[in-house]
Amino acid sequence: MNENDSERIAGLLVEDGMVPTDSAEDADVIVLNTCCIRENADNKLYGALGNLKSLKADRPEVQILVGGCLAQKDKDLIQQRAGHVDVVMGTFNVHRTTELLAQARVEGPVMEVLEAAVLDENELFPTGLPTDRAVDYQSWVTIQVGCDNSCAFCIVPAVRGPEISKPFGDLVAEVEGLAADGVSEITLLGQNVNSYGRDLALRLRSADHHFEEREFERIAGAEWTHGDRRARPLFADLLRAVGSVEGIHRVRYTSPHPKDLRPEIIAAMAETDSVCEHLHLPLQSGSDTVLAAMHRGYTAERFLDKVRLARAAIDDLAITSDIIVGFPGETEQDFLGTLEVAAEVGFDAVYTFIYSPRPGTEAAEMVESFVDHAVAVERMERLRAVVERSSLRANQARIGRTDEVLVEGVSKRNPEMLTGRTRHNKLIHFPSSSKIRPGTYAKVEVTDASLNHMLGELIEITHPARHRTKIPVLAAGPQ
Ligand code: 5AD
Ligand code: SF4
Numbered sequence: 001m002n003e004n005d006s007e008r009i010a011g012l013l014v015e016d017g018m019v020p021t022d023s024a025e026d027a028d029v030i031v032l033n034t035c036c037i038r039e040n041a042d043n044k045l046y047g048a049l050g051n052l053k054s055l056k057a058d059r060p061e062v063q064i065l066v067g068g069c070l071a072q073k074d075k076d077l078i079q080q081r082a083g084h085v086d087v088v089m090g091t092f093n094v095h096r097t098t099e100l101l102a103q104a105r106v107e108g109p110v111m112e113v114l115e116a117a118v119l120d121e122n123e124l125f126p127t128g129l130p131t132d133r134a135v136d137y138q139s140w141v142t143i144q145v146g147c148d149n150s151c152a153f154c155i156v157p158a159v160r161g162p163e164i165s166k167p168f169g170d171l172v173a174e175v176e177g178l179a180a181d182g183v184s185e186i187t188l189l190g191q192n193v194n195s196y197g198r199d200l201a202l203r204l205r206s207a208d209h210h211f212e213e214r215e216f217e218r219i220a221g222a223e224w225t226h227g228d229r230r231a232r233p234l235f236a237d238l239l240r241a242v243g244s245v246e247g248i249h250r251v252r253y254t255s256p257h258p259k260d261l262r263p264e265i266i267a268a269m270a271e272t273d274s275v276c277e278h279l280h281l282p283l284q285s286g287s288d289t290v291l292a293a294m295h296r297g298y299t300a301e302r303f304l305d306k307v308r309l310a311r312a313a314i315d316d317l318a319i320t321s322d323i324i325v326g327f328p329g330e331t332e333q334d335f336l337g338t339l340e341v342a343a344e345v346g347f348d349a350v351y352t353f354i355y356s357p358r359p360g361t362e363a364a365e366m367v368e369s370f371v372d373h374a375v376a377v378e379r380m381e382r383l384r385a386v387v388e389r390s391s392l393r394a395n396q397a398r399i400g401r402t403d404e405v406l407v408e409g410v411s412k413r414n415p416e417m418l419t420g421r422t423r424h425n426k427l428i429h430f431p432s433s434s435k436i437r438p439g440t441y442a443k444v445e446v447t448d449a450s451l452n453h454m455l456g457e458l459i460e461i462t463h464p465a466r467h468r469t470k471i472p473v474l475a476a477g478p479q
Pocket of ligand 1: 037038153154155284324353354355356357
């Protein structure tokens with residue numbers, strides 16, 4: 001979500017006439033977009049700001065902007081601790097980037113942190129903003145902002161607000177626009193994508209809103225308008241709709257919440273060819289006691305049920321996850337539950353985290369039951385060992401198979417090799433004598449596999465890249 005916000009901030013700056021640069025020394029504006037999901041974000045931010053102090057002293061006209069979740073949370077603290085920051089803006093202020101920079105040029109340091117999203121004229125979703133995408137053939141698509149859950153460890157609801165879904169028709173139009181631009185892979189983004197549209201459905205049913213029939217279709221899609229008003233997850237319809245936009249070859253999404261992963265969503269994944277056979281399903285813990293204390297709304301068995309359902313419906317499915325160790329009160333027994341579930345699922349990969357207290361969250365208050373850091377570190381190592389076994393096994397199981405690869409470019413380690421990602425989102429390197437443009441789809445036979453990547457041989461190119469290549473503008477305007 002933060003990366004997507006960064007692309008939007010960049011998009012606004014480019015629209016304002018700025019040109020991206022790789023070096024802080026050349027920059028007129030430096031943006032630090034922060035995340036506060038786990039600790040260290042503060043340390044990193046103040047470290048980075050410290051490094052920029054001399055640059056700002058040498059060239060006072062350089063503007064430094066701090067945005068994102070940490071700015072939302074710590075507001076004044078940033079200006080107190082780093083007086084050389086020109087603009088502090090919150091997560092709901094992205095659309096104000098260029099105005100705030102202009103204001104600071106005239107008035108000196110400004111801080112603007114809104115407490116809620118500014119909705120569009122129909123009070124539906126924060127107004128769309130231009131994006132300066134990092135890559136031309138792949139794009140994030142934010143389908144929902146905020147989160148209505150209250151996981152005890154998580155700061156997101158406090159910094160991103162309640163769930164707001166982007167209207168269905170607007171999303172389909174956005175994806176059609178991206179496809180027309182040459183994008184072939186999209187990743188639908190939200191904090192709990194499978195509850196996408198719950199707020200839209202509520203609005204449609206609520207008596208205080210009178211939408212015309214045409215508006216119904218824009219908000220919730222044609223399926224809703226034409227009779228079928230059952231409480232079916234709109235996310236399933238959305239997957240089918242964006243997945244059948246011409247030119248969209250791959251659809252990914254992140255992250256679903258296990259408690260809301262309904263059979264209709266799994267069916268939509270299974271039946272929509274472009275939706276990748278990859279499910280990122282955050283487990284967080286394999287202990288029912290810990291899951292209850294986290295307010296996750298499922299048990300280990302329910303999680304395993306969802307995995308079984310998904311595997312039965314979707315052939316050759318990769319499953320990845322997020323797991324936290326050392327949540328307050330986690331016992332050795334609880335942790336063994338996590339190891340068991342991890343081993344039973346046989347995840348393709350897992351992001352593992354040591355619990356990090358976030359001030360203001362429920363779990364941060366449970367100081368008496370905090371797990372000793374050394375114990376958490378040791379548990380994390382044991383969990384990683386289990387996950388590494390299943391990751392390696394999953395990668396090695398690909399050897400001899402042919403995977404579809406989206407080529408990302410020349411390998412950083414070996415210029416003779418190309419790098420790309422399979423539909424499972426696994427990294428693969430393969431030699432190629434001819435130049436193949438990033439954004440090309442190819443069939444590659446997997447010849448070898450290790451923990452973090454696979455090696456392969458090019459079989460054939462299946463779809464050439466469609467996007468236009470951007471020509472970087474190094475000097476613009478009169479000399
Ligand atoms: N401590 C550790 N990990 C956390 N995550 C979220 N909040 C915390 C926290 N306070 C992890 C969760 C989530 C992922 C994005 O970050 O596993 O799924
Ligand atoms: Fe945080 Fe839970 Fe919402 Fe995910 S679902 S963003 S972990 S509160």
